[in-house]
Amino acid sequence: MRYELYYWPGIQGRGEFVRLALEEARARYVDVARVPRREGGGVPALMHLMEDEAVKRRPFAPPYLKAGRLLIGQTANILFYLGPRLKLAPADEAGRLWVNQLQLTLADLLVEVHDTHHPIASSLYYEDQKPEAKRRTRIFLAERVPKYLDHFEGVLASNPRGKGHLVSNALTYADLSMFQVIEGLRYAFPKTMARMPRKWPRLTALREMVAARPNIAAYLASERRIPFNESGIFRHYPELER
Amino acid sequence: MRYELYYWPGIQGRGEFVRLALEEARARYVDVARVPRREGGGVPALMHLMEDEAVKRRPFAPPYLKAGRLLIGQTANILFYLGPRLKLAPADEAGRLWVNQLQLTLADLLVEVHDTHHPIASSLYYEDQKPEAKRRTRIFLAERVPKYLDHFEGVLASNPRGKGHLVSNALTYADLSMFQVIEGLRYAFPKTMARMPRKWPRLTALREMVAARPNIAAYLASERRIPFNESGIFRHYPELER
Numbered sequence: 001m002r003y004e005l006y007y008w009p010g011i012q013g014r015g016e017f018v019r020l021a022l023e024e025a026r027a028r029y030v031d032v033a034r035v036p037r038r039e040g041g042g043v044p045a046l047m048h049l050m051e052d053e054a055v056k057r058r059p060f061a062p063p064y065l066k067a068g069r070l071l072i073g074q075t076a077n078i079l080f081y082l083g084p085r086l087k088l089a090p091a092d093e094a095g096r097l098w099v100n101q102l103q104l105t106l107a108d109l110l111v112e113v114h115d116t117h118h119p120i121a122s123s124l125y126y127e128d129q130k131p132e133a134k135r136r137t138r139i140f141l142a143e144r145v146p147k148y149l150d151h152f153e154g155v156l157a158s159n160p161r162g163k164g165h166l167v168s169n170a171l172t173y174a175d176l177s178m179f180q181v182i183e184g185l186r187y188a189f190p191k192t193m194a195r196m197p198r199k200w201p202r203l204t205a206l207r208e209m210v211a212a213r214p215n216i217a218a219y220l221a222s223e224r225r226i227p228f229n230e231s232g233i234f235r236h237y238p239e240l241e242r
Numbered sequence: 243m244r245y246e247l248y249y250w251p252g253i254q255g256r257g258e259f260v261r262l263a264l265e266e267a268r269a270r271y272v273d274v275a276r277v278p279r280r281e282g283g284g285v286p287a288l289m290h291l292m293e294d295e296a297v298k299r300r301p302f303a304p305p306y307l308k309a310g311r312l313l314i315g316q317t318a319n320i321l322f323y324l325g326p327r328l329k330l331a332p333a334d335e336a337g338r339l340w341v342n343q344l345q346l347t348l349a350d351l352l353v354e355v356h357d358t359h360h361p362i363a364s365s366l367y368y369e370d371q372k373p374e375a376k377r378r379t380r381i382f383l384a385e386r387v388p389k390y391l392d393h394f395e396g397v398l399a400s401n402p403r404g405k406g407h408l409v410s411n412a413l414t415y416a417d418l419s420m421f422q423v424i425e426g427l428r429y430a431f432p433k434t435m436a437r438m439p440r441k442w443p444r445l446t447a448l449r450e451m452v453a454a455r456p457n458i459a460a461y462l463a464s465e466r467r468i469p470f471n472e473s474g475i476f477r478h479y480p481e482l483e484r
Contacts, residue, residue, distance in 0.1 A: 053396070053400070056400065057340055057343075057397075057400075058396070058397075058400070059343070060347045060350075060390075060393050070336055070339070072339055072343065073343045073347075074342070074343045074346040074347065076318075076346060077339055077342050077343050077346060080339070080342070081335075081339055093323075094312055097312070097314055097319055097322070097323055098299055100316070100319050100322070101299075101301070101314065101315045101316045101319050104316040104318060104319060105302045105303075105315075105316065108302075108353075111350075111353055115357065115361075119357075119361050119362060119374065119378070120361060120374065120377050120378050120381065121377075121378065121381040121382075121385070123381065123385055124381070132361065132362065132374050132377075135362050135374075136361070136362050136363065139362065139363040139365065139366070140363075143363070143365055148302075151302050154295070154300070155300075158295070158298065158299075158300070
C-alpha cells in the first residue's frame with residue numbers, strides 16, 4: 001500500500017502525528033501538498049478533496065489520508081486505522097481502545113496549546129489577541145500542563161512491564177504522539193519544560209527512547225521533518241512564558 | 243451486558259452523547275454518579291476511578307464507561323466501542339471510520355462551544371472572562387457555526403440514500419450526536435439558530451427525525467434527561483449573542 005497524506009505543507013501541525021507513524025514503520029507514502037504543483041501536488045491538491053462536491057465523504061479539515069479507495073479524516077481516526085497495519089497498536093480490542101483513548105487525550109491537550117496563542121479566534125492574527133493570549137497561557141502553564149503531564153507520567157508508572165512505553169510492552173503510535181507533544185512543549189515553553197527531567201522523569205525517558213529509534217532519528221535529521229515555526233500549533237513566543 | 247456510565251451528575255455535557263446512544267438502544271445502564279451515595283453512587287464513585295492508583299488504565303476525565311472488565315474513556319472512544327453493539331454503527335470498517343470521523347468533528351465543535359463562555363480558562367468563572375467571551379462568541383457565531391453546519395448539511399446532501407441520516411441508510415450514533423449539538427446550539431444561541439430551517443434544512447429535518455424516535459422522545463420527556471443549564475457546555479447567556 002502506498003499511502004497519500006494530505007496536510008498543510010509548511011507546518012508540522014496535526015499532520016506530524018501521522019508522519020511519525022508512517023516514518024517509524026518505513027511505510028511508503030507521499031506527503032501530497034509538499035509535492036510540486038506541476039506534479040499534481042501543492043495546496044490545490046489538498047483543497048480539492050475538501051471542496052469538490054464530487055468527492056465522497058469529504059473531510060472537514062486536514063490531515064486526511066488516502067489509503068486505496070478510503071479517504072480518512074481526523075488525526076486520531078487516521079492513526080486508529082493505521083495502527084495495526086503499521087504494527088503500532090495492539091491487536092486486541094481493549095488495547096486498541098486504550099491507545100485511542102490516550103491519543104484523544106493528547107488531541108485535547110493540543111487544542112489547548114493552540115489556544116494559548118489564539119484564545120479568541122483562529123481567523124485573527126496572534127498580534128490581535130495578545131493580551132488574551134498572555135492571560136490564557138499563564139493559566140495553561142500553571143494548571144493544565146501539569147495536569148496532563150502528571151496523567152501521562154502516571155500512565156507510564158502504572159505500566160511497569162512496558163519498559164518506558166505507554167501501552168503494553170511495545171511501541172505504539174501513542175508513544176510517538178507523546179514524543180511529538182513533548183518536543184512541541186519544549187519548543188514553545190522552554191522555561192516550563194526545563195523542569196521536565198525532575199518532574200516527569202518517565203516522560204523524559206520516553207522522549208529519549210523515541211528520539212533514539214533509528215527510523216525516527218533518520219527522519220528527524222532529514223528534510224522531511226519541517227522545523228517548528230510560528231505558523232504551527234507549537235509556537236515560541238517568549239513573551240507568553242514570562 | 244449492564245453498562246455503567248460515569249459522568250458529572252448535574253449536567254448533560256459530554257456524557258449526554260453516550261446517554262442518547264444507550265437510550266435509543268434501550269440498553270441496560272446505570273448513570274452511576276446520579277445514584278445516591280449511600281447506594282455506592284455520587285461524585286465519590288466518579289472520582290474513585292480517576293484517582294485511585296490501584297485502578298488500571300485510569301481515564302483523564304469523564305465520561306467513562308464500564309463494560310464488564312473494560313474501562314473506556316473519551317466520548318468518541320466510548321461510542322466507537324458501543325456503536326456496533328447497540329446497532330448504531332455500520333458493520334464494515336470504512337463505515338465505522340466515517341462515523342468516528344463525524345463524531346470527532348462534532349467533538350471539535352463542542353470544544354469551541356465551551357470556549358465561547360470560557361475562552362481564558364475552565365478554572366475561572368465566566369464572570370471573570372466576560373469581555374473575552376463576548377469577543378470569542380461574536381466570531382464563533384459569524385464564522386465557525388456556519389462552517390461546521392454547512393459541512394454537516396453537505397454530508398446529508400451527499401448521502402441521498404440516507405433518508406436524512408448522516409451515514410448510509412440507517413440511524414447511527416453520529417445522527418444522535420448531531421441532534422444533541424443542534425439542541426445545544428438552539429438553547430445557547432436561539433437568535434442565530436432561528437435561521438436554521440432556511441439555512442440548514444437537512445439538519446432541521448434530522449433534528450426532527452431523531453426527536454420523533456420513540457425511545458428518544460420517551461427519554462427526553464423523562465427525568466433522566468437533565469435540562470440544559472448554565473453549568474454545562476451549552477449555556478444561554480443572552481449578552482453573548484447580542
